[in-house]
Amino acid sequence: MWELVPFAPTHNLIGCKWVFRVKLNADGSISRYKAGLVAHGLKQQYGVDFDQTFSPVFKTATIRTLLTIVVSQHSELRQLDVKNAFLNGVLSEVAHMKQPSGFINPAFLNHSCLLKKSLYGLKQAPRAWFDKVSRFLLSYDFIKSAADSSLFIFKSSVVTIYLLLYVDDIIITGSSSSILQQFIDDFNAQFLINDLGRLSFFLGIEVQHDSHGLFLCQKKYLAGSISHGLSITTASSLNILAYADTDLVGCPTIRRSTSGYCVFFGGNLISWSSKKQPTVARSSSEAKYRALASAAAKVTWILLKDPHITLSTTPVVFCDNISATYLAYNPVQH
Structure with a gap:
């Protein structure tokens, strides 16, 4: 992990500390105790011991889309946890740290x-x-999705594997159990992992399996709505439907409208939004058209080109304003 070198006044020396925490199960019970050495990153200096820091995380619509595909294709759904994931990273910058307490x-x-x-x-x-x-993953012939950098796809003549990465947590599914297991073994040889088996708890969301599909809920803290959740069921056909709506001058103070949309894939709700429009709409047609544009932009992003999924029909966006639909159909009037 490190090499002891003589300290020089020109070095930016950062500290470190031991951190102890408790990892919980889906029901809030204790899973295990963890201890780790953590560097004092706040003492780092840009351009000296670090440069680029951005790391992508998946969009919430991506996981719901993937779960819909898994349920519809009756594929195996597995969960992996990489042990001490960050310790695998190789630094391209020179970073000096104090010797840790106890060592x-x-x-x-x-x-x-x-x-x-x-x-x-x-x-x-x-x-x-x-x-x-x-x-x-790229050396294993996976392809990174252009729509979501955390989604990796492997496709051959005999199998398709989807891998969704969130820091050290991984959701993986494939159309062949034997080939999927072979990849997991190869991945474990490179990065030490915990194979958690069938997906059951991910990022605070409990995943329940039944004969109809999956049920996503957060029982741990939603005391007032403990019986509510999001259902992901098997679809006879995979198509995309979106519904867009808005009010007009909904806020009496700033006079702006609120747009909303929801997107369904295979009958399952995968994305939704409700937010105030950035400017005041001059008519209901203008307000509705803005909501329609937001929904269409989301549908365009979800078009599923990377996952190699063929839609049964052309995606449809519904709007209850004739003027807004005429504007969408006829670009001459824009």
């Missing part, structure tokens, strides 16, 4: 730790890990 070498008290690999707490740690795992 101070008395023979080298005037030395610092020259980090060779990434460490939790470093500003570039998430990016370094994502770059490392991305390179491995």
Whole structure:
């Protein structure tokens, strides 16, 4: 992880500390206790010991779309957890850290730790890990989705594998159980993982399986709506339908309208939005057209070109304003 080197005044020396936390199950019970060494990333200096820090995370509509595909194709749905994921990242910058408590070498008290690999707490740690795992997946002939950088797709003549990455949590599914298991074994040989089996709990959401499909809920803290959730059911045909609507001058103070839309894929709700429009609409047609445009933009993003899914029909966006639909059909009037 690091190499002890003589400390120089020109080094930007960052500190570190031990962090202890409790990992919980879906019902709030204790799963295990964890301890980790964390660097003081706030002491880092841009351009000295870090540069780029951005690391993508998937969009919520992506996971709901993927779950709809899995349920409709009756594919196996697995969950993996990468152990100490950030420690796999390779640093391209020079970073110096104080020797951690409990591991101070008395023979080298005037030395610092020259980090060779990434460490939790470093500003570039998430990016370094994502770059490392991305390179491995691309070398395995996965393709990164153009719509969502956290979705990786492997397609051959005999199998299609979808892998969704959220930091160190992975959802993976494939049309062949044997080939899927072979990939998981190869992935484990490169990155040590916990194979958690069938997907049951992901990012605070409990996933229940039944004969009709999946039921997503958050029982852990939704005391007032513990019986409510989002259902993902098997679809006889995969098509995209969207509904857009808005009010007119809904806010009496700022006179702006509120747009809303919901998008269904295979009959399952995968994306929705409700937000105030940025400017005051001069007519109901203008307000409705803005809502229609927002829904159409979301549908265009969800068109499923990367996952190689063929839609049964052309996507349809519904709007209850004739003037707005005429504007959409006839660009001459724009």
